[in-house]
Amino acid sequence: MDPIQLFELVIAMFLAIIVLHYAAGKLDLPPSVALLVGGASLAFLPGLPAIALDPNLVLVIFLPPLLMDGAWFIALGRLRRHMIGIASLAVGAVVFTCVVVAVVTHLLFPSLPWAACAALGAIVSPPDAVSARAVLQRVKLPRRLQILLEGESLLNDASGLVLFRFAIAAGITGTFSAVDAVGEFFLLALGGVLVGVAAGGTWVLLARRLGDEYLIIAATCLLSWSSYLLGEMIHVSGVIATVTTGLIAGWYQHTVFSASIRMRGTAFWTVMIFLMEAAVFILIGFTLRGVVERGGGFGVVADTMLVPILVILLALTLARFAWVFGSDLVIRLCVAVGFKRYTPLGLANATILSWAGVRGVVTLALALSVPEGFPGRDFILVTSFAVILGTVLVQGTTLGQMIGWVKPVEPESERARLTMAQAEAAMAQKQLVTIQKLAYDSEGNLIHPRLLERYQRRATMIIDYAERTEEYQPGLHAHFDVVLAAIATGRDELIRLHRAGKIDNETLHELERDLDLEELSAISAKS
Known part of the structure; x- marks a missing residue:
């Protein structure tokens, strides 16, 4: 494919994104489903060349900005408060799911080496940040569930990547050390945090000194890739580095951005993230053709792989349920013996959290990066795509109905201390204090009577509205x-x-x- 054809294909893909996104809205479908199915359908159009994705390039292009976007807007206070629960999902649930999938795969195919079974487990175990965002944008969740799912999707890729790396190494060399794996994970994570702090701190200094708003917006857009590539360059976790950078930048953007930069930058960034997020799903759909061809065609895949794939998908889903409900049981036992720092999720919240594990671009990229000649590579690739397709089509489309059925409840401790009207009233009172000071000159003469009257009237109205919101x-x-x-x-x-x-x-x-x-x-x- 020459460069002109490649460019034409990219433009056609973006046009398809607009059409499919519009169709999803009309049919009341999750856009991720329409894009995935649409991309898979387009992949088999006559005359369209087969799409071969470079997994490393896919991760580098799409993952950093999407991780940055999630970290930028996440509620940092709730993230800190629920870090143990997030770590349980991002590390514990990923490792547990990997083990369950590896055991089930080995039972189905005893001749397949344990390393290949573990590699498949590592590939499909981490729910995806992009897929999670696409699902969560369409549903209304209690704040605790929202932060657990958002935090998990930001951090679990690092766990999956480490597990995958060691599984592939074990398959090639025939050796594996759990101690080395744990040690490397903590080194990668710590190194990623340090890189993220350095990149985020540098950005804050630049944003305060650049002066030109277009330079600041451009530097901010490049920040995610800079942090990710720097982390990978020095062999630490680029994922953790990007997330840490995003948390720092998101915290300081309120003080280093002017109103003009925030409005223009947010508008540009939102459109860019929309296109990249949509492109991920349509590209996943495009890869179906190559996956099916590697498996020997639809007939061969259905005859030889369908039942094992369904069993693995079921085991994957049940493993997440087991981990979430098991963790909630541990919390209940702790509360029963007097340790009441943490509140159990409850049946409804645990059900939603268990059902929300949707896989996506990281799973696909890891599957595509399995080396040629690795045991069971074709089965790993087909199963990985089937897991993405199954979780997006089934869990992604039914999460809203599931929320309606089980009706998750927001704990009292998670509710906002002030309503928006009350926060606006507090802000208006502070503004009025400033106006009252500046409305008089040094000799005590009122020099801004209309301005003072306007802010007094405004503060009175806002405070009155905060007290009688439903009435007004x-x-x-x-x-x-x-x-x-x-x-x-x-x-x-x-x-x-x-x-x-x-x-x-x-x-x-x-x-x-x-x-x-x-x-x-x-x-x-x-x-």
């Missing part, structure tokens, strides 16, 4: 409907004046920007 809610919606209608009328008149040649482009853009900001503010206040 319908009227508030009606109020901002009128505001939005007035903005639309003003926009029409502005465009008419420009079309008639009565105002120039500069005036149009300046006034249009003011209307845009007013409209965004009204929409935000109404929601």
Whole structure:
């Protein structure tokens, strides 16, 4: 494939993303499902060349920015509070699932070496950050479940990568040391944290000194790849490095970004992440053709691999249920003996947490990177793709219904201390204090009477609304409907004046920007 054809294929892929995403919305399907199935269907179109993905390139291109995006917006306070639970899922559940899958695979194929069985377990054991994001965006979860799933998806790739590396090494050399594996994991993780701290700290210094908002946005977009590649270059965990960098950058962006940078940068970053996230699923679908061809065709795959694959998929799912419910039982026992620091999940929350283990790009990339000639490589590749397909199509599409059935409950300790209205009231009071100080000159003369009156009236209204939110809610919606209608009328008149040649482009853009900001503010206040 020449470079022009490759570029045409990329453009066609992005056009397909728009069409499939739109279709998913109309059919009320998770976009990940539509993109995965659509990509798989497109892969078999006559005349379309087979798509061969370089697994290392896929990880380097897609994983860092998607990890950075998750870490940037994660609730850091809740992440710290639930770190033990997250570590249990990101490390304990991954290792346990790997062992279960390895044992089941060896029982199904006694002739397959243990190293190959362990490699398959390592490949399919970590739920995927991209897939988790795609699923969680469509459902409403209690905060505790949300942070457990988000934190797990950010950190478990490191566990899976270490297990995979040792399984492949054991298959090639015939030796394995659990002590070495544990030691290397902690060294990789610690090294990744140090690299992430260094990269995040450097970014904070740059963002405060660059001055030019376009340079700051560009540097921020390159931050994820810089952190990941630096970690991999010095042989520590690029995943942990990227996540650590994202946590630091997300914490400091509130103080180092101006309003203009935040609005422009967030808009650009959101579109980029949307395209990359969608491209991951459609590329996974594209690989189906090569996977099936390696397995000998649909007929051979169905005859020789279908039953073992279904058994492994069932074992994979049950292993997560066993770990989550077993961990919750341990917490209950601790509470029973008087150790009440942690609250049990409960049946409903544990069920949702168990059902939310969707696999994706990391599983595919690891499967594709299994060396040629490795025992059971074709079966590993087909099974890995089947696990992705099965978890996305089954768990990804039914998670919303599962939440509706079991009705998970938010513990009282996880609920926000202040509502949004109460937080806005506290902010308005602080603003009023500042205005009251600055509204007078050094001699005590009132020099900004209208400004003081405006902020006093605003603070009174916001505080009153915070105390009687339910009473004012319908009227508030009606109020901002009128505001939005007035903005639309003003926009029409502005465009008419420009079309008639009565105002120039500069005036149009300046006034249009003011209307845009007013409209965004009204929409935000109404929601």
